[in-house]
Amino acid sequence: MLSHSDLKSGLLRLDLGKHLVIAHASLKAFGSVDAETLLNALLDTTRGVIMPAFTYKTMLNPEVGPPNNGMAYGTQVDLNKLAEAFHADMPVDPMMGVLAEVLRKHPKALRSSHPIQSFTGIHADAILNSQSIFDSLAPIGVLADNDGWVLLLGVDHAVNTSIHYAEKLAGRMQFIRWALTRERAVECPGFPGDSEGFNAIAGDVEKYTRRVEIGGALVQAVHLKSLIQAVMQKIREDPFALLCDRADCERCNAVRWS
Numbered sequence: 001m002l003s004h005s006d007l008k009s010g011l012l013r014l015d016l017g018k019h020l021v022i023a024h025a026s027l028k029a030f031g032s033v034d035a036e037t038l039l040n041a042l043l044d045t046t047r048g049v050i051m052p053a054f055t056y057k058t059m060l061n062p063e064v065g066p067p068n069n070g071m072a073y074g075t076q077v078d079l080n081k082l083a084e085a086f087h088a089d090m091p092v093d094p095m096m097g098v099l100a101e102v103l104r105k106h107p108k109a110l111r112s113s114h115p116i117q118s119f120t121g122i123h124a125d126a127i128l129n130s131q132s133i134f135d136s137l138a139p140i141g142v143l144a145d146n147d148g149w150v151l152l153l154g155v156d157h158a159v160n161t162s163i164h165y166a167e168k169l170a171g172r173m174q175f176i177r178w179a180l181t182r183e184r185a186v187e188c189p190g191f192p193g194d195s196e197g198f199n200a201i202a203g204d205v206e207k208y209t210r211r212v213e214i215g216g217a218l219v220q221a222v223h224l225k226s227l228i229q230a231v232m233q234k235i236r237e238d239p240f241a242l243l244c245d246r247a248d249c250e251r252c253n254a255v256r257w258s
């Protein structure tokens with residue numbers, strides 16, 4: 001089992017003590033590690049941490065909707081019946097990993113209130129408060145303006161939410177989704193595309209990437225503002241950059257047709 005000091009000494013080598021970070025993590029990649037211990041080590045070695053705390057079970061699939069929106073309408077009538085209204089204590093989707101849920105439950109953590117794409121964090125209140133239903137990825141922009149970093153803990157760019165923010169800045173089409181809240185169903189504009197093809201950015205951000213190995217996990221820190229610029233540049237050069245190769249990918253295909 002990795003100890004707090006194993007984790008702390010590894011993370012210290014990334015030299016992020018003065019910086020806020022957006023973290024994405026797979027605990028499995030570390031071999032044996034306790035989520036609370038990892039979170040404490042992160043808090044000890046950075047200025048503050050945010051993570052996506054997304055909740056996909058609030059999502060609704062309407063019968064009809066706008067064209068070329070990267071989804072098939074009326075196909076998930078049964079799932080609609082299972083949709084749950086977003087509330088502040090709703091657990092983070094298991095797909096986001098255990099660490100995000102542990103962060104959300106930390107007594108010092110704040111969580112934003114977007115019904116699908118909330119973020120949670122500690123020592124990052126202004127960043128979290130920048131989010132609105134119309135600008136779900138605003139926290140990433142504010143984090144970039146504050147010289148923030150992306151921290152990929154045993155995961156790769158395929159889960160790097162910040163790339164979605166850069167895609168939006170580059171003018172790539174965004175989608176509309178719908179979610180249930182306790183008051184009503186709400187329209188959520190600015191929903192991002194598919195991230196499966198995002199590892200194609202790795203070479204472009206090599207210069208802005210720091211790496212350490214901790215336990216079995218590769219931990220990468222990428223300077224956020226540089227990442228955003230690299231993604232925008234790549235999409236300027238090739239409007240289809242960073243899309244995935246899956247022939248039936250509804251959102252990547254929608255971008256190609258737009």
Ligand SMILES: [Zn+2]
Pocket residue numbers: 194195196197243244245246249250251252253
């Ligand atoms: Zn795709």
